């Protein structure tokens with residue numbers, strides 16, 4: 001039976017640490033960290049995620065601002081909102097909740113956020129700096145996974161880490177971070193995606209298997225090596241009429257069969273998800289303390 005990598009508990013420990021650090025920072029005369037979030041449209045899951053983020057800000061003593069817009073806001077108007085927030089000295093971090101309506105370019109909007117406030121770590125400057133192992137805002141989900149691995153003292157040096165999924169926000173940065181000269185890191189990494197042939201031959205070699213594809217229960221126990229660490233990033237709402245809210249949340253790994261093979265496994269929900277939020281808070285605290293860009297031309 002695998003040990004559960006408990007994202008809820010680990011995230012709470014990180015939030016407690018952040019709350020302590022906020023108190024200490026303010027006692028020294030530092031400002032109250034301030035996170036702004038932009039939400040466009042009425043997507044139910046997006047509203048839930050943003051609400052969790054706002055609530056988490058309260059928990060650790062941050063200020064938060066939620067800016068909501070109707071789905072028909074123009075790209076130009078939204079870019080102007082981003083620019084106004086860029087220029088607002090009180091705001092340390094800005095996130096744009098995805099997805100955006102189809103008529104708005106996600107890339108244009110996220111690239112318009114100044115790198116110093118890009119606490120989601122999506123801006124090419126932050127991605128480039130991460131790749132070069134320079135101080136940067138690391139995309140919150142991969143950052144949260146690193147923190148979970150760290151919390152449970154999982155050895156990554158020289159291990160074979162197989163990442164399934166190569167999105168810009170999870171799979172690709174995860175593969176870079178696990179290969180980087182750092183702790184956690186220094187793994188030998190294989191990155192698999194939709195064109196990978198014979199996926200199971202790779203997943204079965206993984207000492208650490210990280211899955212972010214968005215297909216419920218895609219990875220079965222027979223695709224997992226005995227003793228592997230399984231990190232399931234996927235969260236999909238699957239209709240279930242027997243449930244009050246009409247759906248259940250499913251990960252990308254079939255929990256029952258993977259748990260039998262793994263040494264450690266993340267549950268869904270309660271694994272990677274809560275870590276994502278606390279990592280976003282951590283990035284915002286780093287921004288308030290001006291830690292990432294302090295020695296740069298990009299200082300705010």
Ligand code: NAD
Nearest residue numbers: 141165166167170193194212213214233234235272273276
């Ligand atoms: P995405 O849709 O952007 O990318 C999916 C990736 O999976 C692609 O790179 C694709 O090549 C790969 N893929 C698709 N089919 C495949 C196949 N048959 N074999 C191998 N690879 C295949 O996904 P994303 O944004 O990275 O999200 C993935 C999942 O993670 C989703 O369920 C999403 O909701 C979840 N997610 C969770 C969190 C969190 O905080 N826990 C954060 C981000 C995303």
